[in-house]
Amino acid sequence: MSDQYTCIISSDSKHVVSNNQVQQAVAIIEATCLLTDDVSFNQFETLQFIDSGQNFSHVSCPYCNKEISEWWSEQMDELYASRFSNLYVNVPCCNITTMIGQLHYSWPCGFAQYEIRIKNLGESISAELLMKLEHLLETTLLLVYQRV
Numbered sequence: 433m434s435d436q437y438t439c440i441i442s443s444d445s446k447h448v449v450s451n452n453q454v455q456q457a458v459a460i461i462e463a464t465c466l467l468t469d470d471v472s473f474n475q476f477e478t479l480q481f482i483d484s485g486q487n488f489s490h491v492s493c494p495y496c497n498k499e500i501s502e503w504w505s506e507q508m509d510e511l512y513a514s515r516f517s518n519l520y521v522n523v524p525c526c527n528i529t530t531m532i533g534q535l536h537y538s539w540p541c542g543f544a545q546y547e548i549r550i551k552n553l554g555e556s557i558s559a560e561l562l563m564k565l566e567h568l569l570e571t572t573l574l575l576v577y578q579r580v
């Protein structure tokens with residue numbers, strides 16, 4: 433059976449958190465979400481692309497809606513080679529510059545310096561919990577549902 437992860441990341445890819453904030457956030461999640469195997473925190477050395485794993489299916493242009501998945505994966509290879517130091521891309525169909533995180537993904541995903549990862553959460557994260565975490569971490573958060 434595959435594992436499901438709920439990854440909580442900041443919507444701001446440059447956002448950082450303190451150890452204290454992380455400990456409090458993990459404690460709140462553990463106290464609130466009782467139906468999980470494991471809550472962990474990962475701090476990355478460089479920006480990481482947090483995708484939805486097997487859930488991932490396609491990427492389209494936010495301006496004209498054209499599917500640009502193949503172009504996207506080439507761009508990702510280049511951006512990855514530069515360790516995501518630059519996240520701006522020029523969409524080929526509309527020739528408009530945007531951030532790669534702003535494209536339309538069929539499943540939510542994002543770029544992050546850190547993540548809080550909840551394994552096999554048997555319930556959904558409540559809006560109330562999300563607001564508490566946003567207040568604590570001082571950022572707006574994105575949820576990425578990952579199946580591996």
Ligand SMILES: [Zn+2]
Nearest residue numbers: 493496525526
């Ligand atoms: Zn387009």
